[in-house]
Amino acid sequence: MTADAVVGTGLIRHGGRKFSDYFIFNTDHKVIGIQYLVLSFTFFLIGGVLAELIRTQLALPTNQVIVGSRYNLVLTLHGTIMIFLWIIPAFAGLANYVIPLMIGANDMAFPKLNALAFWLLIPGGLLMMASFAVGGAESGWTAYPPLSVTTPLGQTIWAIALQFIGFSTIFGAINFLVTIFNMRVPSMGLTQMPLLAWAVAATSIIIVLGTPVLSGALLMLIMSRVLGAQFFTPAGGGNPLLWQNLFWFYSHPAVYIMILPGFGIISEVLPAFSRKPIFGYKLIAFSSMAIAIFGFLVWAHHMFTSGMDPFLRVPFMITSMIIAVPTGVKIFSWLGTIWGGKLRFTTSMTFALAFISMFVIGGLSGIFLASVPIDIHVQDTYFVVAHLHYVLFGGSVMALFAGVYYWFPKITGRMLDERLGQVHFWLTFLGFNLTFFPQHLAGLQGMPRRVFTYAPEFTALNLMSTLGSFLLAIAILPFLFNALRSLARGKVAGPNPWRAFGLEWTLSSPPPVHNFPTPPVVDGDPYGYGERPIPGPVGTPAGPPAPAPAPSASGGN
Amino acid sequence: MSHQASHNSDGTQVRAFDSSSKLAVILIGAIAAIAGIVMGVANPFLSNAASSQGIMIDTLFSVLLGIATAVFVLVQGFLLYSIVRFSRTPDDESDGMPIRGNTKLEVLWTAIPAIIVVGISIYSYRILVDIDRPQADHIKVDVTGRQFSWEFYYPDYDIKTSELHIPLGRQARLRLTSADVNHAFWVPQMRMKKDAIGGKITETSITGTELGTYPIVCAELCGAGHAVMRSQVVVDSGPDFQNWIQSQIGAKQRGASAAADPVAYGRQLVNQFGCNACHKLADAGAVGAVGPSLDGMGSRAGAAVPGQSAEEYVRNAIVKPGAYIVPNFQPVMPSDYSQRMTDQEVDAMVKYLLGQK
Numbered sequence: 037m038t039a040d041a042v043v044g045t046g047l048i049r050h051g052g053r054k055f056s057d058y059f060i061f062n063t064d065h066k067v068i069g070i071q072y073l074v075l076s077f078t079f080f081l082i083g084g085v086l087a088e089l090i091r092t093q094l095a096l097p098t099n100q101v102i103v104g105s106r107y108n109l110v111l112t113l114h115g116t117i118m119i120f121l122w123i124i125p126a127f128a129g130l131a132n133y134v135i136p137l138m139i140g141a142n143d144m145a146f147p148k149l150n151a152l153a154f155w156l157l158i159p160g161g162l163l164m165m166a167s168f169a170v171g172g173a174e175s176g177w178t179a180y181p182p183l184s185v186t187t188p189l190g191q192t193i194w195a196i197a198l199q200f201i202g203f204s205t206i207f208g209a210i211n212f213l214v215t216i217f218n219m220r221v222p223s224m225g226l227t228q229m230p231l232l233a234w235a236v237a238a239t240s241i242i243i244v245l246g247t248p249v250l251s252g253a254l255l256m257l258i259m260s261r262v263l264g265a266q267f268f269t270p271a272g273g274g275n276p277l278l279w280q281n282l283f284w285f286y287s288h289p290a291v292y293i294m295i296l297p298g299f300g301i302i303s304e305v306l307p308a309f310s311r312k313p314i315f316g317y318k319l320i321a322f323s324s325m326a327i328a329i330f331g332f333l334v335w336a337h338h339m340f341t342s343g344m345d346p347f348l349r350v351p352f353m354i355t356s357m358i359i360a361v362p363t364g365v366k367i368f369s370w371l372g373t374i375w376g377g378k379l380r381f382t383t384s385m386t387f388a389l390a391f392i393s394m395f396v397i398g399g400l401s402g403i404f405l406a407s408v409p410i411d412i413h414v415q416d417t418y419f420v421v422a423h424l425h426y427v428l429f430g431g432s433v434m435a436l437f438a439g440v441y442y443w444f445p446k447i448t449g450r451m452l453d454e455r456l457g458q459v460h461f462w463l464t465f466l467g468f469n470l471t472f473f474p475q476h477l478a479g480l481q482g483m484p485r486r487v488f489t490y491a492p493e494f495t496a497l498n499l500m501s502t503l504g505s506f507l508l509a510i511a512i513l514p515f516l517f518n519a520l521r522s523l524a525r526g527k528v529a530g531p532n533p534w535r536a537f538g539l540e541w542t543l544s545s546p547p548p549v550h551n552f553p554t555p556p557v558v559d560g561d562p563y564g565y566g567e568r569p570i571p572g573p574v575g576t577p578a579g580p581p582a583p584a585p586a587p588s589a590s591g592g593n
Numbered sequence: 594m595s596h597q598a599s600h601n602s603d604g605t606q607v608r609a610f611d612s613s614s615k616l617a618v619i620l621i622g623a624i625a626a627i628a629g630i631v632m633g634v635a636n637p638f639l640s641n642a643a644s645s646q647g648i649m650i651d652t653l654f655s656v657l658l659g660i661a662t663a664v665f666v667l668v669q670g671f672l673l674y675s676i677v678r679f680s681r682t683p684d685d686e687s688d689g690m691p692i693r694g695n696t697k698l699e700v701l702w703t704a705i706p707a708i709i710v711v712g713i714s715i716y717s718y719r720i721l722v723d724i725d726r727p728q729a730d731h732i733k734v735d736v737t738g739r740q741f742s743w744e745f746y747y748p749d750y751d752i753k754t755s756e757l758h759i760p761l762g763r764q765a766r767l768r769l770t771s772a773d774v775n776h777a778f779w780v781p782q783m784r785m786k787k788d789a790i791g792g793k794i795t796e797t798s799i800t801g802t803e804l805g806t807y808p809i810v811c812a813e814l815c816g817a818g819h820a821v822m823r824s825q826v827v828v829d830s831g832p833d834f835q836n837w838i839q840s841q842i843g844a845k846q847r848g849a850s851a852a853a854d855p856v857a858y859g860r861q862l863v864n865q866f867g868c869n870a871c872h873k874l875a876d877a878g879a880v881g882a883v884g885p886s887l888d889g890m891g892s893r894a895g896a897a898v899p900g901q902s903a904e905e906y907v908r909n910a911i912v913k914p915g916a917y918i919v920p921n922f923q924p925v926m927p928s929d930y931s932q933r934m935t936d937q938e939v940d941a942m943v944k945y946l947l948g949q950k
Binding site for chain 2: 176312360372415417490564
């Protein structure tokens, strides 16, 4: 059955022609991309509300907003939702939309598997919310046994929800790998791929190798809880460290699942707004693959204080240190990219520059954590909380917003308002640093993580952090308003509002249902700024660089 | 430094580094170096460590802080300089220099960080070996974590306490385990942390270098009362430590003849079982604030829960702490006192608390 045969019929459709097409089992990668993005953004807001609850409780050590096991429930769901239902699926959504366009493909390799991967998130997400309603997932997103074996019913629902989400990401990753390696237009060689495609390929390799280990571990946890299996229970001959090994074998690489697509986005955004080719293409592409491989050799750095073999900590320290090198290479290459450019500070660009600035802080605190003696002190403290938020918010989320502002015109055909974008950016940037920078100090000075109260000497730092988090909450409002308003009456974008290279910009905005009427021909990587003329829209020969759309000429109303 | 030259589409030659950007590079490098040295020497983020292990860790931390500060300033400096210097004028639609890379630079910025992190690894390893090195005259303490208290057993003296005492300058080798879920023993001022895991013995050592009392914090999420699972380590002078040991041995022996002095025995139990960590009780010198105060228990226990006599109330509060929660407090008291205490000990405790008028 071809895709055309099912258009508009029954429950399986292809293409986003009308509103209801977005609420159905749709096999168009562009529709699925939007489905992912909207769903994950909804979970971002839910996870954000939980974060504000946590920060409200922690504003003062004597607060009684959420305490004890209820506090533990909220922190568990905050972490789980932000990781598994926001960052990972949001990147999957953006990649779903743009990767086939960027490599000249008319869809993903397996459109039905693609839709299935998205729809698995619905039971996953619903079960996750059910576990919150029932209560019991109170052992952190890391769910260390024996605690996670003894917590109430909600923990089982939480684990089952994660199984659905895990299968979703595995299916998605298989699809990305096959798409990137088999569906490129024949004229696009590997080294002419956009760097986002390299990043998503590396991410997908990690998912395919790592997520099944998490699925196995979760199954063991479910068996322990439901059937009384003793994998992790010392009294029954089990070993609590088994879970930690299995969990981090997946979950450390998962950190790279959450940042590599961000690296890819930054590598697309910076050249377009610096009007320069990416600096060191091959090294950036190679470093993504190096991270994917090395990412599997560092997991035990989460267990330096856990009583693992003391000597084994040394090789894991060395690998954890070395993985900083390919990451550093990317940072320097991005600095090389903007150096000598003609920088244009669109909101997408400001988020991308902030990404570099903030991610460096997260990377540097990572070096401290990789050093065993320092980790002995700061493991499981607010220093780790600060570190992971600099990486996942300062890194991943900043990159996501850079990508959303960059491709929003392509996806919707409308421009976002730049002034509102700048308000969104500055509130986010200030709120983020006010929230998370003080947490480094609280951790160093003795505040453990996952606590609903703390010693009075940490009050000032926590109050600062809470005020910052309120600023972060406000920051999202101009974005929401901007996105909704632009959907209805934003300036019409045209095919290539940024005058960017890349095949996606040769198509109309939004692109037609079946993308490319004829296979495009690629004559180099998509970073030919200053070297080649920017390709014209599909069907027209490459012409001289078109001028940027003047505000008056672009038909907003 | 690179002198990459290229040609614009109109044929004019462009350079990645003109004289003003060369000056900027030198300036940013100098500021980074100075900032790194200042931060490394000053280390404003940590107050003085109270253990010999902590002092070593802080030295390592200072070195890393210096390096990290230098890298931080370098990256932010180049970023800010680029933002200011290479910002496009509004009507400029031209492209930047089509520079695709520079092998020399790329090799350098791969190799230099690699050398730095390998250096940090080697230095960290040396510190790690020193931290873990056992001393010949160390004292042994077995530490048990349970929801939500710490218990310390001194095998050489056969005494059990809820507060850790160690002699100044002598290494204490701690052997940790857990009676239930995972915990982590952490003394922030001593920079040392180790997980306590059921079915397993983990080891760590602390050597106090400053007389004083320092909080012990649980650092691994262990349930509802994780935030309040605390105790303290007291670093005593040698003679004070011996006196403390003797008083604990004496208290234990007095416990055997409890009937002789029920009040003294009660005070001892309050401290032995860690009640003092969370409750206030002036008679026993307890100043905890996590749970309700025990002062004057005898005069109000009878009216606390309708239908329960004073004695029933106090006994239930010890052996079934979750059954009734005093308003404004959290259900975080360990629920295993009925197993950890003998019937005689519970009886003596109830009698002692009812005597607090």
